[in-house]
Amino acid sequence: MxxxxxxxxxxxxxxxxxxxxxxxxxxQVHPRVTAASARPTIGHLDPEFVRMMDELKELLRQAFRTRNDVTFPLPGPGSMGMEACFVNLVEPGDTVVVCRNGAFGGRMKENVERAGGKAVLVDDDWGKPVDVAKVEAALKSAGTVKALAFVHAETSTGALSDAAALCALAKKYGTLSIVDAVTSLGGVPVEVDGWGADAVYSGTQKCLSCPPGLSPVTFSEAALAAVAKRKTPVQSWLLDLNLILSYWRGTGGARSYHHTAPVNALYSLHESLVMLFEExxxxxxxxxxxxxxxxxxxxxxxxxxxxxxxxxxxxxxxxxxxxxxxxxxxxxxxxxxxxxxxxxxxxxxxxxxxxxxxxxxxxxxxxxxxxxxxxxxxxxxx
Amino acid sequence: MxxxxxxxxxxxxxxxxxxxxxxxxxxQVHPRVTAASARPTIGHLDPEFVRMMDELKELLRQAFRTRNDVTFPLPGPGSMGMEACFVNLVEPGDTVVVCRNGAFGGRMKENVERAGGKAVLVDDDWGKPVDVAKVEAALKSAGTVKALAFVHAETSTGALSDAAALCALAKKYGTLSIVDAVTSLGGVPVEVDGWGADAVYSGTQKCLSCPPGLSPVTFSEAALAAVAKRKTPVQSWLLDLNLILSYWRGTGGARSYHHTAPVNALYSLHESLVMLFEExxxxxxxxxxxxxxxxxxxxxxxxxxxxxxxxxxxxxxxxxxxxxxxxxxxxxxxxxxxxxxxxxxxxxxxxxxxxxxxxxxxxxxxxxxxxxxxxxxxxxxx
CATH class of the missing domain: 3.90.1150.10 (Aspartate Aminotransferase, domain 1)
Known part of the structure; x- marks a missing residue:
């Protein structure tokens, strides 16, 4: 033609x-995972679907190596996970130290600024890991810092940064850590509780080998406390953790409607995680x-x-x-x-x-x- | 057990x-549509995938009855479509007349306020359509109004409102129209160009009979001009039309990366639209x-x-x-x-x-x- x-x-x-x-x-997506997405769609409040959601949360906890109660997949791409972390944790006027050693650190800066925060940048060359000493210097001199944000595995450069050291620095300086684990989850160790990370987001289309479209996230109790203490409403209705959790955290009948979950995409993620733990x-x-x-x-x-x-x-x-x-x-x-x-x-x-x-x-x-x-x-x- | x-x-x-x-x-989702989602995942910048994206845009134009160039599916639930319309069109201080005759009108109010706008409410009882005369009175008295927002088909009540009359009122008073067509698209006439609607969003899990997880949207030239004239950046990086369009509007090699499209979910939407036009x-x-x-x-x-x-x-x-x-x-x-x-x-x-x-x-x-x-x-x- x-x-x-x-x-x-x-x-x-x-x-x-x-x-x-x-x-x-x-x-590459395994045929078992694509086949899972072809199973019949059921209701997003169906008791059997709710049971699968509970399994998904548990599987994601195991993948993230965390016992964080609030661990679930957001209904959008990895950049939704990023935005959810920033709009929930950053309030207008907050300072966030952002490590930028590739394209995704640059996005973090955008996210901080659009949430009304001030980004203090720690720049490293593309292809280098985040320089921990430079980050400590920034944390020392930046005054009150709401969060330290960095990319664990920079997809734009192929560099792996020392998440354990960076999260420890955040703890030392009394600030929250926001970690991009989009490309790392499932491929290299991600130890959310071991690191003491506070807000971590990932994607499904990397080492989980699931089709793109979901963003697993996990939040520590400290992160949730910061959200609860906000003086201003979260600027996004869609990503407001308080609202989302009424759907993902509720138990049984208490679960309330927020958005319609992407049912078939969640079947795929469930299957890909089952396969991850089979291996x-x-x-x-x-x-x-x-x-x-x-x-x-x-x-x-x-x-x-x-x-x-x-x-x-x-x-x-x-x-x-x-x-x-x-x-x-x-x-x-x-x-x-x-x-x-x-x-x-x-x-x-x-x-x-x-x-x-x-x-x-x-x-x-x-x-x-x-x-x-x-x-x-x-x-x-x- | x-x-x-x-x-x-x-x-x-x-x-x-x-x-x-x-x-x-x-x-209910037809087996052809779930089967489509099980087809092998390919890259979101693959030339064949880009060709499918172009077909999807054309199919959605036909479904919305519009020639709007900017017509595409957002990578999230219907509430993402709603939020995209409000955060792109509403700037801090803007007044929006919001018609509330059910749950989703209430969400529109939340969206206006979280975008820094002022919502002027026109309330009608749950189960009644939006009262056009009351809307005209509100538009007359509200001063400068950025947009008139209403729900065409209220999923919470089952009431259908007169979108043609409401969009005509928006035109008469020189304001943009934002229309929720989540439940209407495919089931009752949605005539985006016939109405002269400016920003319209829908969902896939209603009359398109596709799994949930995508939000088709369409924007008129007037809506795009309003986005281009903004004095402040769009508060959401993920939903910033200027950025999203570099991926969905670009042609061939000029298409640039914004987010990773939900490849398999888009296969499903494509198939469900092909089926809609077969009927x-x-x-x-x-x-x-x-x-x-x-x-x-x-x-x-x-x-x-x-x-x-x-x-x-x-x-x-x-x-x-x-x-x-x-x-x-x-x-x-x-x-x-x-x-x-x-x-x-x-x-x-x-x-x-x-x-x-x-x-x-x-x-x-x-x-x-x-x-x-x-x-x-x-x-x-x-």
Missing amino acids: TTAERRNAPITSFTPPDRILMGPGPS GLENSWARHRRLHDKLVVGLKGIGLELLVEPAHRLPQLNTVKVPAGIDEGKVRRVLLDRYGIEIGAGLGALAGKVWRIGLMGQSCSERHVTLCVTALGEAIKS | TTAERRNAPITSFTPPDRILMGPGPS GLENSWARHRRLHDKLVVGLKGIGLELLVEPAHRLPQLNTVKVPAGIDEGKVRRVLLDRYGIEIGAGLGALAGKVWRIGLMGQSCSERHVTLCVTALGEAIKS
Whole structure:
């Protein structure tokens, strides 16, 4: 069909092409998880659905390694989780120390400012972890600080920061911690209670290998106390924790309507978490580490280097330097057209300079690593 | 299993019970639509996915009866669509006339106030349509008004308001119109261009018969001009139209990343819209009207009356008065346990006083109406 013919043809069912997803997310989704989303829709207040919600909360607690009562998936993308943390915890005039070592730290700054807060930035180069000493200096000099916010696993750069040290600093200086664990959850250790983190959000389309569209969050008692003590209403009705919890926290008949839960998407998340614990959380971390090592060896074999220093590399998100003289977009198109393999482009400051190869969840397998390295080598040559 | 045994057992895959959904939403989902959500996840920037997004926008334009360029599904529940309209159009200090004749008008007031605006309320009894004359009086006396906001189809009461007249009033008084079409889209005429409506939001889990979790929205050029002229940034990063449109409006390579689209949920919406146009939009409206009439006759036969006057009844959402001496919750439990039929309880002011029977989308069929009436009659007797 020509473009004009297509425009006039009636729109029919969509059949997605066969892809292998090795970009920065979504990751490959197991057929068990997509099949779960195809189960019959039931009511969002159905007693059986409510039972599944309780299971989901428990599964997420285990994934986050927390006993936080308030642990549940928000009905939107990871950026909804980010916004929920900031609009609930930040009031107009509050100061938040924001660590910015990639694109998502920049979003945190936007979130603080749109909630009426003042962001004190601690900048590090893209590809470096957050510098803990610089953060301490900022906390010392910033006066009263409402929260310290940082990205655990920067999807835009592939750098892993020291969440334990940063959360400990927050505690030392009497401030709350807000942690972006979108790309880390399920792929590297996330220890919400071990770190003493206060507000943590994640996404489903990374190492949980679930379709995108939900944002698991967890809040400590200290975070909830801060929300309860607010002098101003939360600026978002949709994300007001007080309202959302009447639906997610209520028990049985006391559960009240706030929004209509994305029923089928929650089936998928439930199934992906069941699969995560069938494998075992520590086994999942080990698999990500092992196949990352294999990927690095393979990339070295075709002359490619990673952006991030070995000590701070995220196993699940690898930023690979584009060799001089290579059109990175053309290589990605060859991979997509010839192999059906999707890898990611660089974002922001790294656009045109790196590829991002995701080994997240189901994408992280022996066959995917081997195929990706071989195909990438061929695509660069061609 | 006892509760204690269940608590200690590992959590396994969830299998939903077999239900017939005749509440206020979600409605029954056709197997074609759930099957669509089980198709393989692909990247949210994949060229084939981008082509599907373009089709989705066109399908939604046809459903909303508009040529608005900015017509797309937001990645969250209907309340996200509501919030997106208010936070983009309302600036601190703006006055908004809000029509409140049910629960969702009350939410609109909350949204206006949390965006820093002043809500001038036009109240009507629950179960009545919005009184157009009272709205005109409010517009005359309220000074400069940024927007007139109303609910076309009140899901909490089953009343249909005169959207054409209300949008015409907005035009006459030089103000924007914000229309809640969550329950109306697909079930009764929604004529965005015919009305001259400026910002309209809907949901997927009502007459589109798609799982919950997306909120189709459409914005007129006048609405977009108002967003462009804002003096203050939109308070929500996630819902800032300027940012979202860089992803949904961009063409091909110019499309930039904002959030990760809920890929599989969008497959479902695409399929449900394809099915809607296979039937024909007018045919869908006629089916809802015809089977509503059948339901009313059936309910009369078992001695039940509707809350709303015939002229203002929503065919797809029927509020049925609970007869004196009947425990409405018990009746719903009998329906659910014996028949697997879900009908809805009353909300807010109508709690305990009505049932809400939804005939939305796939729930609106001869067999469902007949079964529901017979089962309800038996449940009341027992």
